[in-house]
Amino acid sequence: MKKGFKILSLAGLVCFSSLGFAAEAALPHMSAAQLKANDGKNGHKAYVALNGKVYDVSKVDEWKGGQHYKGMVAGTDLSSNIHLSPHGPGIVNDLNLKPIAVYP
Numbered sequence: 001m002k003k004g005f006k007i008l009s010l011a012g013l014v015c016f017s018s019l020g021f022a023a024e025a026a027l028p029h030m031s032a033a034q035l036k037a038n039d040g041k042n043g044h045k046a047y048v049a050l051n052g053k054v055y056d057v058s059k060v061d062e063w064k065g066g067q068h069y070k071g072m073v074a075g076t077d078l079s080s081n082i083h084l085s086p087h088g089p090g091i092v093n094d095l096n097l098k099p100i101a102v103y104p
């Protein structure tokens, strides 16, 4: 019985890990042109790239019109500027934002 349980646990772990991998692999790739087009202006969505992932910040008040603090704008990769923010990269988790694409 003990051995059976071990095998079941292992099978569960393998299933769980591969599911996680599948979810990650399912993210589409976004081009620089697509990112740039989603600048939050003129009714366009506001997308930002951060540490290899793209997030939709269209519904975040602080990103209204694609504008943020310290001259940050949507449609760009913020990875090299995130250290200038008071909140850091964890802000995407705080806001419960899920990545919509991989970038670059």
Ligand code: HEM
Pocket: 048, 050, 055, 057, 060, 062, 068, 069, 070, 072, 078, 081, 082, 083, 084, 085, 086, 087, 091, 092, 095
């Ligand atoms: C995915 C990227 C980002 C998201 C979703 C985001 C979101 C937010 C939100 C929700 C706030 C207000 C609440 C809080 O402070 O936690 C905020 C404040 C702020 N963010 Fe960001 N941010 C992002 C990137 C950046 C970057 C790259 C900078 C770089 C300069 C920055 C600079 C700031 C500053 C200076 C404030 C504070 C303003 C103040 O209250 O004095 N953010 N951000």
